[in-house]
Amino acid sequence: MSEEMNRNTEATSFQAAEGITRRLARYLVAARAEDLPQAVRDHATRTFLNWMGCAIGASRHEAVEIAMAALKPFFGPPQATVLGRPEQVDILSAALFNGISSHVFDFDDTHLKTVIHPAGPVASAILALAEYQPVSGAEFLHALALGIETECRIGNAVYPDHYHTGWHITGTAGVFGAAAAAGKLLGLDEQRMCWALGLAATQPVGLREMFGTMTKSFHPGRAAQNGLTAALLAAGGYTSSDQAIEAKRGWANVLSTHRDYREITGELGQRYESLLNSYKPFACGIVIHPVIDGCIQLRKEHGLDAAAVASVSLKVHPLVLELTGKREPRTGLDGKFSVFHSAAVAIIDGRAGEAQYSDAAVRAPVTVSLRDRVSAEIDPELAADAAHITIELVDGQRLEKRVEHAVGSIERPMSDAELEAKFFDLVAPVLGAARADALLQACWHLGEIADVAELARAAA
Amino acid sequence: MSEEMNRNTEATSFQAAEGITRRLARYLVAARAEDLPQAVRDHATRTFLNWMGCAIGASRHEAVEIAMAALKPFFGPPQATVLGRPEQVDILSAALFNGISSHVFDFDDTHLKTVIHPAGPVASAILALAEYQPVSGAEFLHALALGIETECRIGNAVYPDHYHTGWHITGTAGVFGAAAAAGKLLGLDEQRMCWALGLAATQPVGLREMFGTMTKSFHPGRAAQNGLTAALLAAGGYTSSDQAIEAKRGWANVLSTHRDYREITGELGQRYESLLNSYKPFACGIVIHPVIDGCIQLRKEHGLDAAAVASVSLKVHPLVLELTGKREPRTGLDGKFSVFHSAAVAIIDGRAGEAQYSDAAVRAPVTVSLRDRVSAEIDPELAADAAHITIELVDGQRLEKRVEHAVGSIERPMSDAELEAKFFDLVAPVLGAARADALLQACWHLGEIADVAELARAAA
Numbered sequence: 001m002s003e004e005m006n007r008n009t010e011a012t013s014f015q016a017a018e019g020i021t022r023r024l025a026r027y028l029v030a031a032r033a034e035d036l037p038q039a040v041r042d043h044a045t046r047t048f049l050n051w052m053g054c055a056i057g058a059s060r061h062e063a064v065e066i067a068m069a070a071l072k073p074f075f076g077p078p079q080a081t082v083l084g085r086p087e088q089v090d091i092l093s094a095a096l097f098n099g100i101s102s103h104v105f106d107f108d109d110t111h112l113k114t115v116i117h118p119a120g121p122v123a124s125a126i127l128a129l130a131e132y133q134p135v136s137g138a139e140f141l142h143a144l145a146l147g148i149e150t151e152c153r154i155g156n157a158v159y160p161d162h163y164h165t166g167w168h169i170t171g172t173a174g175v176f177g178a179a180a181a182a183g184k185l186l187g188l189d190e191q192r193m194c195w196a197l198g199l200a201a202t203q204p205v206g207l208r209e210m211f212g213t214m215t216k217s218f219h220p221g222r223a224a225q226n227g228l229t230a231a232l233l234a235a236g237g238y239t240s241s242d243q244a245i246e247a248k249r250g251w252a253n254v255l256s257t258h259r260d261y262r263e264i265t266g267e268l269g270q271r272y273e274s275l276l277n278s279y280k281p282f283a284c285g286i287v288i289h290p291v292i293d294g295c296i297q298l299r300k301e302h303g304l305d306a307a308a309v310a311s312v313s314l315k316v317h318p319l320v321l322e323l324t325g326k327r328e329p330r331t332g333l334d335g336k337f338s339v340f341h342s343a344a345v346a347i348i349d350g351r352a353g354e355a356q357y358s359d360a361a362v363r364a365p366v367t368v369s370l371r372d373r374v375s376a377e378i379d380p381e382l383a384a385d386a387a388h389i390t391i392e393l394v395d396g397q398r399l400e401k402r403v404e405h406a407v408g409s410i411e412r413p414m415s416d417a418e419l420e421a422k423f424f425d426l427v428a429p430v431l432g433a434a435r436a437d438a439l440l441q442a443c444w445h446l447g448e449i450a451d452v453a454e455l456a457r458a459a460a
Numbered sequence: 461m462s463e464e465m466n467r468n469t470e471a472t473s474f475q476a477a478e479g480i481t482r483r484l485a486r487y488l489v490a491a492r493a494e495d496l497p498q499a500v501r502d503h504a505t506r507t508f509l510n511w512m513g514c515a516i517g518a519s520r521h522e523a524v525e526i527a528m529a530a531l532k533p534f535f536g537p538p539q540a541t542v543l544g545r546p547e548q549v550d551i552l553s554a555a556l557f558n559g560i561s562s563h564v565f566d567f568d569d570t571h572l573k574t575v576i577h578p579a580g581p582v583a584s585a586i587l588a589l590a591e592y593q594p595v596s597g598a599e600f601l602h603a604l605a606l607g608i609e610t611e612c613r614i615g616n617a618v619y620p621d622h623y624h625t626g627w628h629i630t631g632t633a634g635v636f637g638a639a640a641a642a643g644k645l646l647g648l649d650e651q652r653m654c655w656a657l658g659l660a661a662t663q664p665v666g667l668r669e670m671f672g673t674m675t676k677s678f679h680p681g682r683a684a685q686n687g688l689t690a691a692l693l694a695a696g697g698y699t700s701s702d703q704a705i706e707a708k709r710g711w712a713n714v715l716s717t718h719r720d721y722r723e724i725t726g727e728l729g730q731r732y733e734s735l736l737n738s739y740k741p742f743a744c745g746i747v748i749h750p751v752i753d754g755c756i757q758l759r760k761e762h763g764l765d766a767a768a769v770a771s772v773s774l775k776v777h778p779l780v781l782e783l784t785g786k787r788e789p790r791t792g793l794d795g796k797f798s799v800f801h802s803a804a805v806a807i808i809d810g811r812a813g814e815a816q817y818s819d820a821a822v823r824a825p826v827t828v829s830l831r832d833r834v835s836a837e838i839d840p841e842l843a844a845d846a847a848h849i850t851i852e853l854v855d856g857q858r859l860e861k862r863v864e865h866a867v868g869s870i871e872r873p874m875s876d877a878e879l880e881a882k883f884f885d886l887v888a889p890v891l892g893a894a895r896a897d898a899l900l901q902a903c904w905h906l907g908e909i910a911d912v913a914e915l916a917r918a919a920a
Contacts, residue, residue, distance in 0.1 A: 063698065066693070066696045066697050066698045067693060067696070067698055069696055070692045070693050070695065070696030070698060071552075071689070071692060071693070073536075073537070073539075073550075073592075074536040074537075074539070074550040074551060074552050075536050075550075076533075076534040076535050076536045076550070077533070077534070079533075079534070090533075090534040090535075090536070091534060092531075092534050132533075165709075165714055166708070166709030166710070166713060166714035167714060168662075171662075195675075198669075198670065198673070198675060199675055199678070201667060201669075202628075202631075202665060202666055202667045202669075202670050202675055202678070202679065203663075203665055203682065204664070205662060205663055206662055207661060207662045207701075207704070207709055207710060207711060207714055208709040209658075209661075209662075209701045209703070209704055209707040209708070209709040209710045209711075209714075210658065210662050210700060210701050210704070213658070213699045213700050213701055214698050214699045214700065215655075215658060215659055215662055215698070215699065215700040215701065218659070218662070218693075218698070219662065222663065229531070232530050232531060233526070233527060233530050233531070233678075235530065236526045236527070236529055236530030237526050238523065238526045238527055238530060238674050238675070238678070239673045239674045239675065240670060240673050240674070240675040241667075241669045241670050241673055241675065243669070244667070244669055244670075247669040248626070248669070249626030249667055249668040249669040250626070250667060250669045251667060251669075253626060254625055254626035254627060254667055254669075
């Protein structure tokens with residue numbers, strides 16, 4: 001009896017799932033750039049600008065250097081730019097390296113509902129493609145928005161179960177975003193768009209176990225490369241499933257214990273997930289941002305000095321300790337996964353940029369000492385962008401700060417000026433101030449550019 | 461209380477899992493070619509020969525043509541052979557295409573315990589690598605054996621749950637085999653071998669939903685390419701997890717509901733899974749082989765003619781209908797997933813080679829007509845390599861055949877002569893009889909060759 005009920009429920013759920021991949025493909029093929037709401041276009045521009053700043057800023061990071069040196073003997077023709085660097089490589093390699101560099105500082109954009117970093121997989125794939133075939137800024141922004149929509153909606157459908165299972169959702173859902181956006185620019189018809197999504201589904205990238213190693217930033221890079229490969233193969237007629245997302249042994253059933261397909265096909269072209277994308281003011285996992293925000297505020301308000309601090313007690317959302325509970329980070333990268341280190345540098349430096357996550361920074365005696373005085377406990381009542389900080393001073397004084405929405409959240413978004421400052425901080429050290437400024441202006445005008453390849457080359 | 465027990469069990473199981481990836485890496489690094497038992501070496505030679513025949517035989521298949529045409533603009537330098545073809549491509553692309561062509565006929569080797577096709581991911585990766593750096597035949601056979609050992613042991617640890625979830629285990633476990641074998645030839649130390657396995661773990665390829673489309677053969681190809689990429693990145697110092705297989709959010713926990721790590725590290729260097737590899741006499745999914753075998757035997761024994769057959773009743777293992785239950789295949793590829801079609805051609809032609817799985821063959825009226833007279837039911841008592849066939853003739857006669865072990869199984873392996881005939885059938889139409897024969901002899905002497913690149917070039 002219970003088995004029969006089970007079978008009935010299964011039958012119903014498969015019925016609801018019918019045609020999800022095809023409906024999504026149909027939407028992607030039919031969507032027109034001129035119908036994209038202005039607010040979505042503006043958001044896509046901000047997303048692109050933020051992504052490019054991150055990629056250029058990290059373009060000399062050892063993860064990028066090592067990956068490029070290891071694969072250099074196998075590069076194809078010089079077709080596309082590796083952002084912030086002199087090398088031109090084939091477009092599939094460019095997608096990989098730009099995806100790596102855009103995520104290696106963990107400073108890129110975040111779709112807070114799913115913790116997907118949307119730009120990495122999508123923008124890395126289509127900027128490379130735009131250097132291979134002419135793409136206007138308007139088409140580019142449209143494809144970027146569709147790609148983000150695709151990956152975030154698919155992410156919504158399986159979040160949080162899929163993420164809790166251990167998948168790095170940026171790589172596993174991101175591959176769909178890359179395939180959809182590249183497929184749009186390649187002009188795929190409905191059948192081929194289905195195949196592109198199928199070829200994407202079969203190449204998910206990323207286990208959360210890799211967090212804290214270079215392989216984490218490999219995920220959006222490889223997702224970009226896999227999605228672009230999927231679209232190119234589908235364009236050539238390489239066949240795949242037409243129901244890769246919803247089939248019994250398709251992506252959603254195999255990679256998640258729960259799924260809600262209405263998230264994928266509901267209100268397509270009306271509700272835009274890309275409007276929920278956010279940008280980070282701090283160079284670390286977003287879950288620590290409320291703590292950093294609060295510590296910086298307390299530092300400013302009270303002119304705090306590390307030596308005066310006896311203890312720092314944090315109350316945080318449960319994810320904070322799960323994701324960033326490293327007590328004794330040994331490297332800069334490790335430091336990004338330590339709420340203790342992050343609170344310490346926020347109090348000491350009043351910032352949490354790349355400089356605060358260098359190898360030297362995590363080993364600085366004053367930081368280590370203050371870090372050891374930081375404790376954290378979970379408060380299940382707190383929202384993901386909230387935190388409560390209590391600082392006891394040596395003189396017995398007690399300071400408190402409750403952060404309801406961290407800066408960079410949907411409720412307290414970074415302003416255009418803050419985004420510009422972040423871009424400049426990241427790009428100027430690599431390209432120089434004058435070129436950084438020119439590129440910044442070009443990014444703001446992305447939607448009006450006749451050929452996006454020019455913008456890519458300006459970032460070399 | 462129950463939560464606490466749960467936690468205890470979890471703790472115990474993580475304890476048992478400790479160091480699995482590192483222990484495997486240590487073994488791979490320390491293993492010496494001269495210690496490989498002769499039987500394993502012989503088996504690896506047969507595996508290689510069978511793999512090469514399949515890859516050359518399918519080298520003009522449209523899946524290969526389409527994939528190559530779609531990605532050609534992005535190829536790197538001409539470093540490695542695409543088997544059976546004139547093109548030289550970069551080694552990462554060669555790994556992809558040779559992996560695709562070796563599986564596209566579904567005629568390659570099978571590790572029956574896990575239904576992994578071991579050669580595709582491993583041989584495709586290291587034959588390409590052997591054209592980039594000199595590798596002796598003895599080293600090559602050793603790396604091949606280690607790669608097969610790695611993927612089959614990891615497969616054993618999660619089979620059947622992982623497969624039942626919907627993963628195409630050839631691509632998901634195969635990527636480890638490719639990384640291990642390539643890592644061995646690159647001379648990785650223990651730390652880098654761990655990282656190579658970590659980079660492999662994070663790139664599993666393949667959903668079973670793709671069966672019946674070109675994307676199925678993409679899986680071993682992409683697994684080869686991903687594993688080779690993993691080893692190259694690790695060799696360059698790209699960091700990853702040291703416990704990618706067994707960690708809480710590592711491969712085995714995320715991709716399977718069950719795991720037995722003793723399968724991975726138990727009796728390493730003593731028990732060889734590669735001795736359990738088998739070769740297919742028929743060009744379709746192995747689960748249908750007992751049916752085909754039995755039908756061919758009945759045809760021989762009774763001089764059967766399709767027109768004389770009133771009905772064919774099959775009793776089969778449960779997997780047969782799950783995997784190959786297509787009643788009305790529309791394409792040749794579809795036909796490989798139809799036990800009904802396979803029984804029909806076995807009775808009509810007395811064979812089940814590539815010719816019996818062409819688009820024309822599945823549409824031939826005499827085949828369609830006989831196919832409609834075939835029925836199948838599950839008998840849970842039957843082993844996977846067994847079947848029971850009952851044929852009713854128009855004249856009322858009733859013929860029966862029980863197959864206990866299909867030809868090609870461990871108990872009834874193909875002879876060297878049968879393997880040679882299969883190789884020749886596949887290769888002669890592509891390279892001509894003389895070159896096919898010379899290549900066959902070269903394959904038998906793989907272990908003695910000074911530079912494996914010569915053999916690869918002889919297969920162009």
